[in-house]
Amino acid sequence: MRLDVLGGCGAWPTAERGCSGYVVESDGFRLLLDPGYATLPRLWEREDGVYGIDAVLVSHGHPDHCPLLRARGLGERRCEALPVYAPVGSLDVVLALDRAGMLAEAYELHEFGPGQRFGIGPFTVDTWLLPHFVPNAGIRLTTGGTVLAYTGDTGPSGDIERLARGADLLLSEATYPHEVPRADADFLLSARLAGQYATRAGVGRLLLTHLWPGTDEEVATAAASAAYEGPVEVAVPGLRWEG
Template sequence: MRRLTVLGTCGAWPEAGRAASGFLLEYDGFRVVLDLGYATLPRLLEHCPGGRVDAVVITHEHPDHCADLSALCRVRYFAPERGARVPLYCPPGVLGRVQAMEPTEDLRDVFDVHPLHPLPAAHPVGPLRLDALALPHHVPHAGVRLSAPGLVLAYSGDAGPDPALAELAADADLFIAGATLQGTGAGDGCGSGSGSGSGSGDHQLMSAAEAGAWAARAGARHLLLTHFWPGDDRTRSVAEARGAFPGGVSAAEEGMVLDLTAR
């Protein structure tokens, strides 16, 4: 089984009934979590009882991407059988930010921590190869590329537009891209839009149009938009991305499952 399950799609905070950033990738029985923002853990537990995952990757320390790492730690920490430590890949700052939420339970008792930014070289994560590239944001941030026979998945996290996105998502079967901003703005993908919540000229975030432009430049096959500003019209984001990208474009939705075997 090769599939991606969407755990959460909101940036900043989750709308009612939704969650912040989070995804579960399953590749032939190996389960990798990509980000664990607010309210993602209950959704993860529906698919992985007891928090039984094989690896966790966190793109950066903002709580809409890492807050529920604390909750996953507690699930595993207090389990009747804790089991082996889970590999955790994250940039500097994540561990301190999450540990401060509950200082008495050491994250390193549950997680085997590896630096993600900078990642010195491609790293094997079970059957997958993990590559990470530094991308612009308000704090140290890593874009993630996971590859294996028959699959290339790229995830921009919450990053702003940057030439490294073309390398990150090169020929990807699925490019998961933040689309926080709306408004075509710099439709060539080299600037930023003027969307809700963040104002214009913010090169630490990406617009839907920019996500489409970078997906096109990278030669990605399908673009999955995520990290929507709460309350924004997602159909508008999809339309703006389609204006720059000729491939398939979807808006991520909580509970969405994408079959990756046919891609």
Template sequence: MRVTVLGGGGGYPTPERACSGYLVEHDDFHLLMDPGHATMSRLVEYVSPEDVDAVLVTHGHADHCADLNPLLRARHLADDPPGQLPIHAPSGALDALLSLDGAMLADDWTLTVLLSAQEVVIGPFTVTSVELPHFVSNLGVRISAGGRLLAYTGDAGASPDTVDLARGADALLAEASFVDEVPTESAEGLSSARDRGKVAAEAGVGQLVLCHVWPGESTDRLRQAARREFSGEIAVATPGLTIEV
């Protein structure tokens, strides 16, 4: 299983980093996960819009799903449209986005609602969802294929359920909007690099990849904070980073 980071940023895109966006591949199947702002232009450096086999969205904030719209437009307007795109997301998360173009794109996608503690098969991937605290409904996911396991938090406040999500994962892709302390007003739905280091250590993950990097934040500071809690391999999600799970 291979994961290519298309963005890895949180909040809004910058010249250096698009928002959340990850291309997960196994056996020539292309699963696009959380296509946030500005990730479409990075996606097409790796695959054509027609070659995306499925999309998975953890929650409905625009920095995790906005570029689903240009992806659907590109497929619709292709010389040889590829047919309906399977989309998997929590209930209601994409209602506003999928209605943007009205009837124009209505036949270009199918939607499967993801539920907490549910296991679904998407191509070669087995996906198990875990509800994690955020400001809107958010599902962390455990994605397995070929005997390997990737865990991804989406965006989530500190919770013991995150350890269960990550337990035994070969790689943990974890939101870390803050370095150390999380401001009180954000604690309900976001976390820190140091807390993710604690989770990685307790869950016994092979590799920790910090993501949802806030604009202007130092990747070195994030890495150093996680290192205080986790002695394993640590990376920060930057565009073009490839993770061999």
């Protein structure tokens, strides 16, 4: 399994970094996980651009995580409908922004309820309903004995430990380094909490993502490392992990 980071910024993209977006590849199958704002240019830098993606998996319905299908549906190159997997109803508002049916041929929507298990290409996908401002699916991808656990955007939950147990990589929400403001404390994580979950789950590596724009990466990494002794990095465009 290989993970390529397209972006890892929370809320909005900066000039250097798009929002959450990752390509997970195994056996030549390329899964686009949470394609957020400003990740499309990174896709175009890859071989075959947006046409090299085999499926899309969305964790929740905030617009910085929803698929950008116009390049496939409105461009000159015709292609098969792209399978898109998302929690029930999570894409309704975003897709409704376009004229009804305009992108209908560009995608094939497969909705799931968090808690379901299903397959996408070579991946077995297990999901958990995790707390956020909108319903969010924590995602565990397994293939060939390798496990990637991804929280999506979430607040504290005992299910995070179950989601990540024994994973080779935990890709974790970490909006703030040390403490989440009280108003958002039930819906977002700190890097410190991400480190605690990584330790409890016994993961092999921790990758912090969804950092608030302008967050000092070294401060976030240090906060996570105070609670987790394993390798810690921040998800930045161009970072690659292979397991």
